[in-house]
Amino acid sequence: xxxxxxxxxxxxxxxxxxxxxxxxxxxxxxxxxxxxxxxxxxxxxxxxxxxxxxxxxxxxxxxxxxxxxxxxxxxxxxxxxxxxxxxxxxxxxxxxxxxxxxxxxxxxxxxxxxxxxxxxxxxxxxxxxxxxxxxxxxxxxxxxxxxxxxxxxxxxxxxxxxxxxxxxxxxxxxxxxxxxxxxxx
Amino acid sequence: xxxxxxxxxxxxxxxxxxxxxxxxxxxxxxxxxxxxxxxxxxxxxxxxxxxxxxxxxxxxxxxxxxxxxxxxxxxxxxxxxxxxxxxxxxxxxxxxxxxxxxxxxxxxxxxxxxxxxxxx
Numbered sequence: 001x002x003x004x005x006x007x008x009x010x011x012x013x014x015x016x017x018x019x020x021x022x023x024x025x026x027x028x029x030x031x032x033x034x035x036x037x038x039x040x041x042x043x044x045x046x047x048x049x050x051x052x053x054x055x056x057x058x059x060x061x062x063x064x065x066x067x068x069x070x071x072x073x074x075x076x077x078x079x080x081x082x083x084x085x086x087x088x089x090x091x092x093x094x095x096x097x098x099x100x101x102x103x104x105x106x107x108x109x110x111x112x113x114x115x116x117x118x119x120x121x122x123x124x125x126x127x128x129x130x131x132x133x134x135x136x137x138x139x140x141x142x143x144x145x146x147x148x149x150x151x152x153x154x155x156x157x158x159x160x161x162x163x164x165x166x167x168x169x170x171x172x173x174x175x176x177x178x179x180x181x182x183x184x185x
Numbered sequence: 186x187x188x189x190x191x192x193x194x195x196x197x198x199x200x201x202x203x204x205x206x207x208x209x210x211x212x213x214x215x216x217x218x219x220x221x222x223x224x225x226x227x228x229x230x231x232x233x234x235x236x237x238x239x240x241x242x243x244x245x246x247x248x249x250x251x252x253x254x255x256x257x258x259x260x261x262x263x264x265x266x267x268x269x270x271x272x273x274x275x276x277x278x279x280x281x282x283x284x285x286x287x288x289x290x291x292x293x294x295x296x297x298x299x300x301x302x303x304x305x
Contacts, residue, residue, distance in 0.1 A: 129251050
């Protein structure tokens, strides 16, 4: 992956597949430390699956037996001196509070740290894959400045009939996100 | 500065459109957005597709969506176009090729066979 925002797009899709109702994406930039965290209330993983999840030969995909999403992210984070942490509670054992939290940290002053890249496109495509649900919230904090967006606010304005994947809605959101991201740079 | 309140204007405009569209879109376009697709450049292809559908005002006839890995990772980015019983699989896509496909296939109904998997 050439940009961290591509890893984020890739990993966030696991939350959709886990049938989450709420997905929160947080980006935190403090000096040379960059952290992103994806928190969902999806079906979660059993301790057994969690132990195997970094293995490329563990995957939920059905088209082949190799899955590289998390291993690629772990490699990218560790190459900069950072790390990848996953905490998960599976639905069977935790019927009330199941879900997964993926936290990746990077040192952006390391020569092997990819740029964050086009985070606007990443957020936009995540919103596109959630026309009515799940609910997505996005927060980007950079050195004390903050920009956030919650799809619940969008539905409030658009009413119950307009899906977020309408091209006209996405075109508006691209401009809105671009302005919001620029405001914290 | 844009505000979310501007969305309510879109909501008003959509009121008339939504009812028209219930018959279903003519084309369903799916972009492969699994790890393999994303790593190969699917995100800018999807962005180009959405921009071009908007620019050409094809919202009434084209529905854009995402799909996972369909098993031909070496041909990513892959874009599938469905119309009725027909299916076209465009492979090794770029934003530029995507724009051509929108103009020729989705707008004028002429598939670009040189970009489909059969010609690889």
